[in-house]
Amino acid sequence: MCGFVSIYDRLGQPVNLDIIQKMTQTMIHRGPNEEGIILDGHLGLGFRRLSINGLKEGSQPFLNHNQSIAVVFNGEIYNYKELKKWLEELGYQFMTDTEAETLIHLYEEVGFDLPKYLRGMFAFQIWDREQDILFGARDQMGIKPMYWCETDHYYVFSSEIKGLLACPEVKRQVNQEALSHYLTFQYVPDPLTMFAGIYKIPPAHTWMVKNKEIKIQKYWEAQFQPDENRSFSDCVDETRAVIKESVHAHLMSEVPRGAFLSSGIDSSAIVALHRQHENVQTFTVGFDIPGYSELEFAKQTADTLKTNHHEVKIDATRYQEILPRLIWHQDEPVADPSAIALYFVSQLASQHVTVALSGEGADELFGGYLIYREPSALQMFSYLDSQTRKWLGSWASHLPNIKGKNYLLRGSKTVEERYFGNAFIFDEKMKKNLMTEELQQAYISPWTVTGPIYNRVPNADDVTKMQYLDIHSWLCGNILMKADKMSMANSLEVRTPFTDIRVFEVASRIPTKYKIANGTTKHVLREAMKEFLPTHVAQKKKLGFPVPIRYWLKNEFYQWAKDIIEESATSDFIRKSYALQLLEKHKHGHADHSRKIWTVLCFMLWHQVYIEEKYQFSTIEKGEVRRHHVILNLDGHQLLKKQGYSMRIANSMRSF
CATH class of the missing domain: 3.40.50.620 (HUPs)
Structure with a gap:
């Protein structure tokens, strides 16, 4: 498990070592054992390593035999030994028993189809010097993260956003569209992040920088294909x-x-x-x-x-x-x-x-999830035509808050209309009460997130659509x-x-x-x-790791939460009076608003940490760093002298 960063200078200027090093060191927690950096003209790669496999020979960035291809890799490839054996049968010679070298030779054999062969959790980047291509991929399910942004001069990539923010050209600004979605989902859906101009690479996608342009595309789709004839x-x-x-x-x-x-x-x-x-x-x-x-x-x-x-x-x-x-x-x-x-x-x-x-x-x-049982409970409504269901929903909306009202409201809607995912925090009415007029101008319906996903499975049953x-x-x-x-x-x-x-x-x-x-x-x-x-x-129901937020917000957390809301510099986005109203209703037992309050508090704390920079955190290394890694300039094969780094001859892959 590791972390890596990269900068591709679109103007063709040499990448600054200090910037790459600063970006890399923001993620020491991802890799406390080693650091490695490669500079190659307008391309820079930085890497932090947590040693899991190939303890003695798995250092990165990893180069092929003639230093024409370099790779940085985060994660684990569980079928790499099978792939290595296949590549050896094709004539490839290996100097190590590592996933990184397997990735390089697999790229040499199959090119940009590489991720289709991988079983594991991964994010990687490959620098092809001869073709001037920076190519990468994220695993199929999205286990390992990857972020990127475009600045005036660079394409910048990192395993964590804090790595991007260490680049001077990357700005800290709230993405108001992302905030609107966050209030619905309790997280920011792909490909947005809470930072304007910073994006996630979605799961099962590759990215390529070629001819100073970036292209991101899907290489795999998680499709359900139930076989009704199976026993x-x-x-x-x-x-x-x-x-x-x-x-x-x-x-x-x-x-x-x-x-x-x-x-x-x-x-x-x-x-x-x-x-x-x-x-x-x-x-x-x-x-x-x-x-x-x-x-x-x-x-x-x-x-x-x-x-x-x-x-x-x-x-x-x-x-x-x-x-x-x-x-x-x-x-x-x-x-x-x-x-x-x-x-x-x-x-x-x-x-x-x-x-x-x-x-x-x-x-x-x-x-x-228990919510997956809802389609069965609402089965009777499926026999009604759409107009009747719409009328039923309108009628039920005018009922007082009596038992059965919510059942009628949900039954009047299709699964696409009622299900926005496992977490649904603020409905649209409450969300607009919470949002300032400025934020409402950036409002985008959560349908823009869920609609395109649902549209890919129009003929699936309701449970499958929810999954x-x-x-x-x-x-x-x-x-x-x-x-x-x-x-x-x-x-x-x-x-x-x-x-x-x-x-x-x-x-x-x-x-x-x-x-x-x-x-x-x-x-x-x-x-x-x-x-x-x-x-x-x-047969026990899963609880996960339950946390007593509901109880704490009425007791130990109440004054703390009130202080955060009142002191937060987020008045451009959040109506504090409404947030405080929710907190008071929760404290006095009028309603359970714990998840809503927690969503607001997490945003406000994030704003303090990243936008106001009220806190200053640094990563403390876990134990002693085993050894620093070389810093190599591939342009002319000259080692850069940097205090605190080992100096090694850079004439072969084993320099790394």
Whole structure:
């Protein structure tokens, strides 16, 4: 697991070493072990390494034999040994047993089709000196991040936004369209970020800088193709086999491994399958408040599976104190309270292991969210024509707040009209009450995000449409983003076997009738895993890492939240009077506005951190840096002398 940056100067001017070095060092937490930099005229690459595989020979940037191609790579390629064997059969000679060298030779063989051959989590860039092409790709599910922007002189790329902001030409400015979407979704959907002019590379996309122009295009599509003729037992058997194989593949490393463990089926299944190969260290986070802790259930599971278990308990003070720093690590506001819980369990795990397996993605792929049962509950409305449903919705909207009103309102809408993803924070009426007139001028309907996604699957059933939307928005924008940023903040590599491309291929063929069945969700997955799980886990609903934000905002967090709202320099965007009104109603029990308040607070804290620059954070290296890396100028093959860096002869790939 690593981080990298790059600058391509469109004017053909040499890239400044100090800029690349400053950008690279913003991400020491992603790679505390080594640093490497290449300058080649108008192209600069910077790299930070967290050593997982190829401990002695996996340094980057990595060059081919004649230094015509260089690669920087973040992630893991689980089929790289298969690819290496194939390339050796084709005549390629390898000097190392590393993923980086495999990527270079695969590029030499298949060119820009390279990412189609990869199974793993990855973001990489390849610099082809002879063709003057900078080429890169992000993995299919969006596990590893990638950001970019265009300035007056540069195309700039980085594994984290803070790396881009270290470039003097990159400005800090709120993207008002992104803020409008954030208030709906609790995160900023691809390809926008909360910074104007800074963008995400979407999952399953490549990018290429050629002839001083950038081109971004999709290379893979996560399509559901349920096979209605398959038997339930076949679905169960295939699911069991592919998850077992995926967990085994995800154990590839030369460093200690462990796993996160909650009380639900997803993480428990990963741990149980992991335990078949080796002794496992497991890690759980919890809170003191009843109903918000999985510590007891996780400990029971750990005892049954005979793991070496560790747990951490968090209180309101500790949670509150760390929040600004964690928002700095996230780069953007993500109003998911469990992100901070994930930070603490990652911090705990990093004290014992370097790699941790986790259960993200099972709900999206196998139909695990309770909301996926809604289409069945609303089935009766599907027999009404569109005009009747519209009339019903209009009539229900005028009813007082009585039991059944929301059911009628949701039943009157199609799935495209009512479902905006797993998190839906502010509806349009409340959002406009919160937004200032200035921000309302930038307002764009959330339909501009969800509509194009729904339009790609017009003939799918409602549950499949909901899964499809979540995989293309919620999974990458929230779930996998927080897993990457919160683990990397602790120099910990988190791997998610459920989001493996081969697991998706199996999950995509399961009919909905087998996913939402027997009075539960992800029915196939439960059946496939039950032989490995303790009985108390097999049918238990997943809680994830629940966080007592609802309780804290009425008590310990109340004055703190009020102070942030009143003192925040966000009056151009947020009506503070309305935000304070929501807080008061929540405190006095008139309504549960905790998620809405938290969404506002996270944006305001992000604004303090990144726009006002009220806080100054620096990355503290985890342990002692093993060795600094060379800084190489490929233009003339001259080493640049820089204090604190080792000087090495740069005449072969082994210089790196």
